[in-house]
Amino acid sequence: MTQTAEKHIQGLGVSEGVRIGKAFVYSPFRLSSETDMEKKTDHPEQELERLQTAKERCIAELDALIIRAQETLGEEKAAILKGQVSFLNDPSFYPPMQKLIQNDSWSAETAIHRTVNQVAGLFESMANEYMRERAADVRDVGSRLMAQLVSHQGNRLSDINEQVIIVADDLSPSDTVQLDKQLVLGFVTRIGGKTSHTAILANSLGIAAVLGIGDALDQIAHGNELVLDGSTGEVIMNPDQATIDVYLEKLQAEEAERERLLVYADRAAVTTDGFTVEIAANIGTPEEAEGLPGKGAEAVGLYRTEFLFMSQLEMPSEQTQYEAYRKTAEAMSGRPVIIRTLDIGGDKELPYLDLPEEMNPFLGYRAIRLCLDRRELLLTQLRAILRASAHGPLKIMFPMISGLEEWRQAKGMYEEARKQLTDEGVSMADKIELGIMIEIPSAALMADRFAKEVDFFSIGTNDLVQYTVAVDRMNEKVSYLYDYFHPAVIQLIKQVIDASNRHGKWTGMCGSMAGDPLAAPLLLGLGLHEWSMSPTAIQKVKQTITTLDRSACIALTGQILELDTPAEIRQALADFLNE
Amino acid sequence: MYSKEVTIANDSGFHIRPAQLFSEKAATFKATILVKPNGTTVEADAKSILGLMTLGLEKGAVITIQAEGSDEEQAVTELAELVASGFGEA
Numbered sequence: 001m002t003q004t005a006e007k008h009i010q011g012l013g014v015s016e017g018v019r020i021g022k023a024f025v026y027s028p029f030r031l032s033s034e035t036d037m038e039k040k041t042d043h044p045e046q047e048l049e050r051l052q053t054a055k056e057r058c059i060a061e062l063d064a065l066i067i068r069a070q071e072t073l074g075e076e077k078a079a080i081l082k083g084q085v086s087f088l089n090d091p092s093f094y095p096p097m098q099k100l101i102q103n104d105s106w107s108a109e110t111a112i113h114r115t116v117n118q119v120a121g122l123f124e125s126m127a128n129e130y131m132r133e134r135a136a137d138v139r140d141v142g143s144r145l146m147a148q149l150v151s152h153q154g155n156r157l158s159d160i161n162e163q164v165i166i167v168a169d170d171l172s173p174s175d176t177v178q179l180d181k182q183l184v185l186g187f188v189t190r191i192g193g194k195t196s197h198t199a200i201l202a203n204s205l206g207i208a209a210v211l212g213i214g215d216a217l218d219q220i221a222h223g224n225e226l227v228l229d230g231s232t233g234e235v236i237m238n239p240d241q242a243t244i245d246v247y248l249e250k251l252q253a254e255e256a257e258r259e260r261l262l263v264y265a266d267r268a269a270v271t272t273d274g275f276t277v278e279i280a281a282n283i284g285t286p287e288e289a290e291g292l293p294g295k296g297a298e299a300v301g302l303y304r305t306e307f308l309f310m311s312q313l314e315m316p317s318e319q320t321q322y323e324a325y326r327k328t329a330e331a332m333s334g335r336p337v338i339i340r341t342l343d344i345g346g347d348k349e350l351p352y353l354d355l356p357e358e359m360n361p362f363l364g365y366r367a368i369r370l371c372l373d374r375r376e377l378l379l380t381q382l383r384a385i386l387r388a389s390a391h392g393p394l395k396i397m398f399p400m401i402s403g404l405e406e407w408r409q410a411k412g413m414y415e416e417a418r419k420q421l422t423d424e425g426v427s428m429a430d431k432i433e434l435g436i437m438i439e440i441p442s443a444a445l446m447a448d449r450f451a452k453e454v455d456f457f458s459i460g461t462n463d464l465v466q467y468t469v470a471v472d473r474m475n476e477k478v479s480y481l482y483d484y485f486h487p488a489v490i491q492l493i494k495q496v497i498d499a500s501n502r503h504g505k506w507t508g509m510c511g512s513m514a515g516d517p518l519a520a521p522l523l524l525g526l527g528l529h530e531w532s533m534s535p536t537a538i539q540k541v542k543q544t545i546t547t548l549d550r551s552a553c554i555a556l557t558g559q560i561l562e563l564d565t566p567a568e569i570r571q572a573l574a575d576f577l578n579e
Numbered sequence: 580m581y582s583k584e585v586t587i588a589n590d591s592g593f594h595i596r597p598a599q600l601f602s603e604k605a606a607t608f609k610a611t612i613l614v615k616p617n618g619t620t621v622e623a624d625a626k627s628i629l630g631l632m633t634l635g636l637e638k639g640a641v642i643t644i645q646a647e648g649s650d651e652e653q654a655v656t657e658l659a660e661l662v663a664s665g666f667g668e669a
Contacts, residue, residue: 083595086602086628093629122633130594131635137595138629 013233116142301532329392461511525557610648
């Protein structure tokens with residue numbers, strides 16, 4: 001046997017952690033084009049036979065999976081697969097496909113496509129959340145059947161039954177919905193950046209991830225041994241024993257560090273001289289809120305509702321939204337949750353909104369601009385949030401506010417939603433705090449005027465840096481300019497916090513700066529009230545804060561405000577923390 | 580034709596497992612069997628797990644099981660018992 005040589009691949013590390021494991025190369029079956037789905041046939045009897053063969057193969061495949069699932073994953077997972085076999089044998093699933101071929105001469109592909117859409121649609125329209133989720137099972141069966149029909153040698157994430165590193169072109173919410181996250185060691189993808197679905201999922205679940213490795217991905221074969229370092233963005237194929245030993249040591253050090261930090265989950269973030277700040281978490285789905293209190297999150301500082309909208313094939317109804325918001329409130333058991341209204345457009349698209357492509361999406365029709373134009377959209381969301389406010393302390397913030405008129409219009413819509421629900425006799429919280437995201441320099445510069453009207457600010461550093469320094473952070477050629485320690489950005493942050501203090505309001509931060517321990521002395525010095533970050537950063541940041549003296553941080557901040565470059569500021573902070 | 584009313588007793592209603600048990604049982608009979616939630620005009624083929632699930636039946640719902648065929652009485656009786664027993668759920 002020949003020993004394959006070790007190979008190093010460099011990508012973008014978006015979720016830290018060292019992992020060693022086997023590659024699961026995900027090659028899903030995807031429909032080649034929509035036009036394939038309107039295909040007629042001249043030989044219905046042949047199509048019926050193709051369909052029958054596909055069904056038989058599908059059942060054989062499922063039977064094998066069920067046996068494996070019973071051995072490794074437990075009865076619950078096996079029951080879902082058994083349910084899929086029942087779907088295939090169901091009188092309202094298979095016979096309608098046969099009829100479409102026999103009576104209307106549709107191809108087997110079209111017959112499957114139409115029937116699956118029709119049945120999944122039935123589930124999607126149901127009021128009960130559990131039943132709506134079953135639509136994904138129906139679609140999964142449909143894609144199994146379709147894959148057999150075209151003899152596609154693909155695989156499914158739902159088939160994973162051991163711990164693996166998933167290697168894929170890209171992962172969408174519909175890919176990951178059926179994935180057993182416990183079995184995922186890491187992600188490696190061909191495309192994707194820091195704000196992609198994969199990056200956010202990885203961060204919230206503590207899964208290591210290296211994205212954007214490009215065509216190097218083609219060299220990784222299913223089952224290859226991989227070493228992954230989510231901090232450095234390194235992927236090592238076929239590592240030799242020496243490399244494995246080095247990374248095993250790193251892995252053990254990480255685990256020891258994680259255990260050491262665990263004690264901070266239950267501790268408050270109080271400086272040595274008694275200044276307390278609130279530590280919150282950023283989430284994208286209600287599921288991520290579960291277990292957050294145990295990790296040390298005192299609140300949800302940013303609930304990105306766009307994932308709810310992106311994971312569906314059509315606009316989520318008020319009821320669907322209400323259930324998601326309520327579930328989040330309940331998971332946080334009495335701790336505050338800040339819900340950000342729909343922040344779509346830019347790099348996040350919704351197929352059912354059919355937005356035209358823009359030259360400059362980040363400066364275009366997105367977030368609050370879109371929501372104030374399509375009023376029904378925001379009104380529905382505000383109604384859903386208000387209804388859910390009966391189940392826990394919710395707060396609302398509006399994204400991409402650039403001027404006072406936008407804020408006033410958004411607030412007006414909130415009042416309209418509130419009035420509607422009052423008239424309908426629906427119960428909701430008496431008082432809900434309303435805030436705005438500070439991510440556009442114009443809003444930061446006018447913070448003093450906003451502070452008279454809003455209840456709070458939340459600084460989104462990711463966009464604030466992008467708009468202040470005029471740098472596209474996805475563009476590798478200029479990403480060196482992207483730095484939240486830019487003196488101009490720090491000036492803006494200071495201005496916002498000072499303005500909120502002058503008017504008895506508070507300021508939070510939900511960008512990645514809040515989760516960076518290096519920034520902690522500066523943010524303490526500036527007086528940031530609420531810090532919202534990826535759940536995996538919470539304990540580390542709490543530890544850092546508890547070792548700091550606020551008056552020393554204030555003195556340091558005074559010096560930092562006089563510095564000229566991001567590099568100088570980073571150095572000053574590093575020196576301070578090393579003292 | 581033979582029919583009988585029964586109340587859904589188990590906590591999760593016609594979730595995937597109860598619906599599966601019910602449809603598998605129904606398939607053992609020759610009779611044509613329908614499930615009709617009381618107070619509605621919809622109905623589902625008792626042998627279809629998908630049909631049963633999309634009725635969205637929750638605990639406390641009253642349904643009529645109606646069968647027509649040589650073993651209609653036995654079919655309705657046994658299926659009604661299965662529902663009343665709560666599908667073995669606690």
